[in-house]
């Protein structure tokens with residue numbers, strides 16, 4: 001294991017894992033500090049998912065340091081601190097304090113902060129972050145419920161979060177390539193800047209930044225800036241070779257199933273496509289959970305009556321009007337939790353029923369289901385659609401899992417994903 005990554009949330013961890021895998025690193029993702037028995041053979045990178053984006057600063061720092069200790073103890077030569085490409089944080093942190101603490105941990109006094117992800121519409125110019133062409137502070141992030149971003153100048157944002165002197169490497173150097181960026185790093189470091197915001201407008205910039213950052217013990221950023229690192233590490237002789245990303249996943253033999261707890265537009269379309277294709281389906285209405293008409297037991301009873309050769313679809317996905325109705329009657333949180341708990345309860349019983357191929361729609365839903373299954377370690381397999389890989393559990397029951405953020409994937413996602421499994 002060469003590269004140890006600390007991600008401040010679960011879907012961000014998957015996003016980073018997928019990029020590292022696509023760029024040639026054999027990558028494993030874990031939730032929280034990995035177990036001692038995690039097999040590190042044939043692994044180039046580990047991405048550890050925390051849930052530290054909005055927790056109190058001291059906890060974010062101590063959890064991140066605990067992961068860093070584990071990674072460094074287990075051979076990591078480089079650390080990567082992954083946060084959101086919209087730099088989600090408040091004036092108290094957590095990006096600055098965690099970066100500062102990790103920098104001290106690796107014994108360096110210089111790192112970069114680069115949340116740019118041009119392919120996803122995040123670019124940095126003159127230290128200012130743009131979201132789909134709009135300044136961060138004028139984008140919808142301005143009104144984020146937990147981390148409202150009201151300053152687009154990341155130098156100022158970071159200065160408010162840390163005692164470190166924050167510098168900047170501008171577009172003109174970044175565009176000139178890795179040597180110019182490296183020279184700019186040296187100048188900034190000599191001027192006592194310990195964290196520098198780096199401009200980036202396209203993937204070529206990210207690749208140049210990767211080359212220039214090859215000797216930094218700590219890199220911080222969004223998953224975009226990881227694009228350039230794997231090839232740079234190989235070029236510098238730090239990693240032996242890149243491995244082509246997997247095209248197929250060798251999944252355990254067994255039955256397949258779809259659990260959809262997302263009400264996002266993309267998922268609703270995917271549910272409709274699966275219904276049209278004749279998937280045996282069970283619709284979960286939160287009101288019926290509340291009345292006790294739908295229970296884990298009743299869903300399992302239905303499941304057990306389905307032909308073993310078919311792919312069952314269990315879904316709660318509904319249109320916004322119905323969701324609002326239900327939320328008004330049950331409360332937003334209670335409605336959400338009741339569906340999550342029900343699907344998690346069903347998922348818990350899947351391995352003993354011979355299911356070993358599982359597709360889940362919904363971010364929160366995925367978190368609840370993975371936890372219920374007792375799965376903490378995943379290897380990253382082929383990319384089904386942008387941002388969604390097949391994964392294989394490496395702890396808990398042996399299952400091939402695709403965890404789909406609600407709005408990801410093409411309409412035929414539930415139909416086509418299985419073709420990548422062998």
Ligand code: ADP
Pocket residue numbers: 261262263264267284285286316317318322323326327335336337338339340361362363364365366404405406407
């Ligand atoms: P997404 O990735 O689309 O945001 P999530 O799983 O993260 O999906 O969030 C969807 C939330 O909505 C979950 O808490 C889920 O339990 C809840 N939910 C699912 N179906 C319904 C429904 N029919 N009515 C109300 N809430 C629902």
